[in-house]
Amino acid sequence: MHPARLWKPLKNGAAQCRLCSHFCRIGPGERGICAVRVNVDGELCTLVYDRAAAINVDPVEKKPLYHFHPGSRTLSFGTMGCNLGCSFCQNWSLAQPPREGRQVAGQEVTPGMLVAAAVEASCGSMSYTYSEPTVFFELMRDTAALARERGLLNIMVTNGFMSPECLTELATLIDAANVDLKAFTPEFYERVCQARLDPVKKNLARMRDLGWWIEVTTLVIPGLNDGPEELAAMAAFIADELGTETPWHLSRFHPDYKLTDRPPTPAATLETAWKIGREAGLDFVYVGNLPGNAHNSTVCPACGQTAIARSGFSVVDGPAPGGKCMSCGAGLAGRFGD
Ligand code: SF4
Numbered sequence: 001m002h003p004a005r006l007w008k009p010l011k012n013g014a015a016q017c018r019l020c021s022h023f024c025r026i027g028p029g030e031r032g033i034c035a036v037r038v039n040v041d042g043e044l045c046t047l048v049y050d051r052a053a054a055i056n057v058d059p060v061e062k063k064p065l066y067h068f069h070p071g072s073r074t075l076s077f078g079t080m081g082c083n084l085g086c087s088f089c090q091n092w093s094l095a096q097p098p099r100e101g102r103q104v105a106g107q108e109v110t111p112g113m114l115v116a117a118a119v120e121a122s123c124g125s126m127s128y129t130y131s132e133p134t135v136f137f138e139l140m141r142d143t144a145a146l147a148r149e150r151g152l153l154n155i156m157v158t159n160g161f162m163s164p165e166c167l168t169e170l171a172t173l174i175d176a177a178n179v180d181l182k183a184f185t186p187e188f189y190e191r192v193c194q195a196r197l198d199p200v201k202k203n204l205a206r207m208r209d210l211g212w213w214i215e216v217t218t219l220v221i222p223g224l225n226d227g228p229e230e231l232a233a234m235a236a237f238i239a240d241e242l243g244t245e246t247p248w249h250l251s252r253f254h255p256d257y258k259l260t261d262r263p264p265t266p267a268a269t270l271e272t273a274w275k276i277g278r279e280a281g282l283d284f285v286y287v288g289n290l291p292g293n294a295h296n297s298t299v300c301p302a303c304g305q306t307a308i309a310r311s312g313f314s315v316v317d318g319p320a321p322g323g324k325c326m327s328c329g330a331g332l333a334g335r336f337g338d
Helices: 111-120 133-149 164-170 186-192 197-210 228-242 267-279
Strands: 007-009 015-017 037-040 043-046 054-059 073-078 125-128 153-158 176-180 213-220 248-252 285-288 306-311 314-317
Touching: 015 043, 043 133, 073 111, 111 125, 111 133, 125 133, 133 153, 133 164, 164 197, 176 197, 186 197, 197 213, 197 228, 213 228, 213 267, 228 267, 248 267, 267 285
Parallel strands: 073 125, 125 153, 153 176, 176 213, 213 248, 248 285
Antiparallel strands: 007 015, 037 043, 054 073, 306 314
16 A cells, blocks of 8 residues: 555545546545555555566567667566456456456565666666556656666556646656557447547647657457548547657457457458558558568658568567668658667
């Protein structure tokens, strides 16, 4: 149990959590929607400050970030808990147990231990990921500050449903984010995710204004968000509000958690979605979770040749130094270091 930040006291010992856009009102002894923040005698506390449920060294491509220091390693960790309740959750064993009343499990960690593990493993960055990092904000913030002191970059893999205050606190600490855009109708967010679309759209635009490198991921689910009009609306939003240089990752759905009544996304649907993204003017559209597909490498917008060749999550060639196309030398959008 650790004191939470970003909350305010209400009458009768209640507290309002201001960490995400649910803004839960939490009575004494109760937990918020994410079930990892609890009101103890009128004080809001977090149950996950010192509990990592998963820690791994990953290629940064696995986040997925394809234009952010390609080929580098990132120390990835997450606690249990999520502020969304998506029926299709692909990471439900970490994200959903607290909401189902189960134990908040994990190994004991400190920010110092996590940053030391990253340095030891020659990682260039920390990634706050796996579940939803917003709900382990205090651990993320302290770790990110320490990581920055040690010369590491900070990556957030998020559903984008944090509060404006949370984003303000993270503004200067985070370098890059992969943000889910799960669908483009308020109804989907409310019914399937138990959240709202509007805060996600606003936060995406604000992250761009903060100067974070942004890549967007959409899990394409048969019958739920795979209509051409909806995909075109998403692609237009990304192009118009975030910029045509923003990579869009179209990820293949597999039946999981509570959504087991439909098949994996057909390859043809992903191909159609890819075309829709390109027709909207997006320079970089990728297909994920579909081994061997044709849209995993980066094609240079200037010359049409392969600029970064990948096999799965491994970079096998490119880019040229400084993030330039291997063929024509044009600069690629992204953050590439020296
Ligand atoms: S993080 Fe969000 S879901 Fe969790 S208690 Fe705070 S406002 Fe509620």
